[in-house]
Amino acid sequence: MDLAAYRTDAETFLAEYGAAYHRHFAGLTEALPLDEIYARHGALFSPEAVARLRERAASASGEDDGRRLRMLLDFAVEGCLGLETKALDAELAQREASLRIDLGGASVGFREAAVVQANEPDASRRAALEAARLAATEEALNPLHREALEQTRALVARLGWPSYRAMCEELKGLDLAALARSTDAFAAATEDAYDAVVGPAVARTVGVPLDRLTRADLPWLFRFREADDHFPQERLMSSFVATLDGLGLDLAAQPNVDVDVEQRPGKSPRAFVVAVRVPQDVRLVVPPIGGRDDYTALLHEGGHLQHFASVDPRLPFEYRHLGDNAVSEAFAFLFDHLVENPEWLRRRLGVEDEDGALAEHARASRLVYLRRYGAKLSYELVAHGETPPADARLADAYARTLSTGVRVPWPSATYLSDLDPGFYVAAYLRAWALETHLRAWLVERFGIAWFAEPQAGTALRALWRDGQRLSAEELLSELTGARLDFGVLLSDLGLAEPPAA
Ligand SMILES: [Zn+2]
Secondary structure, eight states: OOOOHHHHHHHHHHHHHHHHHHHHHTTTTTTOOHHHHHHGGGGGGGGHHHHHHHHHTTTTTTTTHHHHHHHHHHHHOOOOOOOTTTHHHHHHHHHHHHHHEEEEEEEEHEEEEEEEEHHHHOOHHHHHHHHHHHHHIIIIIIIHHHHHHHHHHHHHHHHTOOOOHHHHHHHHHHHHHHHHHHHHHHHHHHHHHHHHHHHHHHHHHHHHGGGGGOGGHHHHHHHHHGGGGSSOOHHHHHHHHHHHHHHTOOOGGGGTEEOOOOOOOOOSSEEEEEEEEETTTEEOOOOOOOOOOHHHHHHHHHHHHHHHHTSOOTTTTHHOOOSSOOOOOOOHHHGGGGGGGGGHHHHHHHHEEEEEEEEEEEEHHHHHHHHHHHHHHHHHHHHTTTSOOOOHHHHHHHHHHHHHHHSSOOOOOOTTTTOOOGGGHHHHHHHHHHHHHHHHHHHHHOOOTTTOOOOHHHHHHHHHTTTTTTTHHHHHHHHHSSSOOOHHHHHHTSSSSOOOO
């Protein structure tokens, strides 16, 4: 196997895939021509390529060699699975983009409905929207999701792994059982404080006591519309630009980045960054929903953007494009948590959190999110384990696990669409922990206003240059000597003593 040729072809594939993905989910084209792209690069993802890379990875000499080969193998397997389900994925994307739901005589696009729901002040209309979305998911999308999951499981078995979970753990170097133990411990440790942390924000924003909160209300809770005055649309880009400027980064002088915050029908309701070529061509898409969410989304994706755009172009392909996504996610969270930093609010938006409502809401939202993702990890371990339960029992397990984690009655309809490929849930959870460590490190060196210190920008750029060569655990160990521990989130939320330095 010619590894140099494999790497060149892999990079071309990612560029074509990224560009097509970008055009479709930015709402620029309806088509998502994955077929053609996979057809041109199918050899990358053949079971033979997977087998050859697996042999090479098993007999790799030296740490760097082994690291790169494991990343390449992970890439090949992911592509092999993508190839297997590509027809279904394209159909799902097209169906989702064209699907419409009926709402009391008015017709709303399925993707758009999520945005409408987050902006709907009336609880009964939110409930109706949610019910319609769930029904459409169940009816139009789940049959395709189900088929894709079955195809994935069958291929994993053919490739010789006992389960999708085992495969991901090996290829991504993850210990998911250990992570689940930490998130379970986090859930247990926050059980008693949950009402006190989440209740006041729910009462203030949703206007109901915590025990009457529903899943349909959550988008409205997170949307936090009463804070809109603090987060005006017209300051979105300028505060982002000023934030980068404070770190010594001049967005206008970066020829390799593209930022799209326009409203457009067919645009994905989810913000994203596509690294078409790292670091030469990185694109950011944010669908403006309004208010603080736009700031969070733009800063989050802005963190990814700056990370990928700052990677050393001389690094090998694997370290520029592949590796541990928890690393890039941690930089993204580092940026989006600025909207919770009182000093950032003061300096970049002229906002004083006088009655503490912003801090209260931020803390509540974080606890809900962290517990939701902990529950999601537990569920995904079941769904992707060696002996997953039959379909109906899997849906029940999903609803039960999420209901316990988030403490609202959680519907089962999204039990298939809520499965992220490659245990991305673990990347998020580890990223939250890494971000907390990184933020503490920055605050210790540069103060609470680290975002306004060019030297902090220099320190970040030094980390960004390395792409995703190191895992989140390794990066932290090299930077501070600390061990990555999810428990750090407890003290960050003020629910435990900070760990000894
Ligand atoms: Zn992200």
